[in-house]
Amino acid sequence: MSSPLLDHLIEALRCLPGVGQKSAQRMAYHLLERGREGGLKLSAALAEAIERIGHCELCRDFSEEKICAICASNSRERSLLCAVESPADRLVIEQATGYRGRYFVLQGRLSPLDGIGPRELGLDRLATRLADGEVKELIIATNPTVEGEATAHYLAQLARQFDVHPSRLAHGVPLGGELEYVDRGTLAHAFGSRIEVER
């Protein structure tokens, strides 16, 4: 018995991650009551982003240009390449670390059962980049999941083919974490790969 356009908007809002029926209702009412201007801006930004944002030809990250800003930058170390699964992973590394090299965004991970193989991850393009001799180290920053590990293994082998040194993010107890609450796998790994205390 509500307005059909309003129902339609609520339904459409549910495409957002983590937004169910209740949140979508709240968002729709909020936008109509107090945020019409912001809503119009959002509508335009959404349409423009979806229409114009594609993938960088070099690193496969999101970009509205053929080559993204990081790949096009001259101040980035050309000898370092960091492979990540998603643009979101690239963003957190960029924000949290002082990394000044470049990236390669796989846009996924190897998962043969889902039909995601080397081609889908653009590994032919990665091979071309590794082949030209500019890259000296491939930092593999895939997620520590089964598929992420398999992907990392594959990437490491690929790097070695082209005499590129592969490296992985260190695993272990998170900073500020309490041992009591660290999961068993992580703790076992951290224990096994303990490091000698320097003098």
Next chain:
Amino acid sequence: MSSPLLDHLIEALRCLPGVGQKSAQRMAYHLLERGREGGLKLSAALAEAIERIGHCELCRDFSEEKICAICASNSRERSLLCAVESPADRLVIEQATGYRGRYFVLQGRLSPLDGIGPRELGLDRLATRLADGEVKELIIATNPTVEGEATAHYLAQLARQFDVHPSRLAHGVPLGGELEYVDRGTLAHAFGSRIEVER
């Protein structure tokens, strides 16, 4: 160093209630990675809703028609009118109760300090409706806040002017709630307005 259009989208998503920087990022990446179709639909639904949804001339609820579906319906009791603060309140009453009367949506509550008086709540229009003699009972369903109570008091007086019987939602201990966790004000009210147990 990210894509400007992507930054713009993330910023625009923050107009949604309860969405901060992190959630906005997650939403933007999700839409670009896996939800482009849904995103385009959302953009269109948003623009259309904001452009075309106005207020019903009778009840002030959201509606793309001059008169909303509930006000236009012939199967609704004409002698009952329920005053609520917002369209969201109307929706929950519609969903939770078997109410078959009509509504009046104040789109706010009396708040003189914020410049919200009877005129802003459309009480002149409410008075016209009460004056024509069709409405016999005005169910006042404002929120149990200070301003909501003040609004309720004002509405009750208005109703009496036109010989309309005002009523309010019952206050008390929520069903399924435990006394231990009910706030003091509610408990005191429920205690004071205790009801004799029927035989």
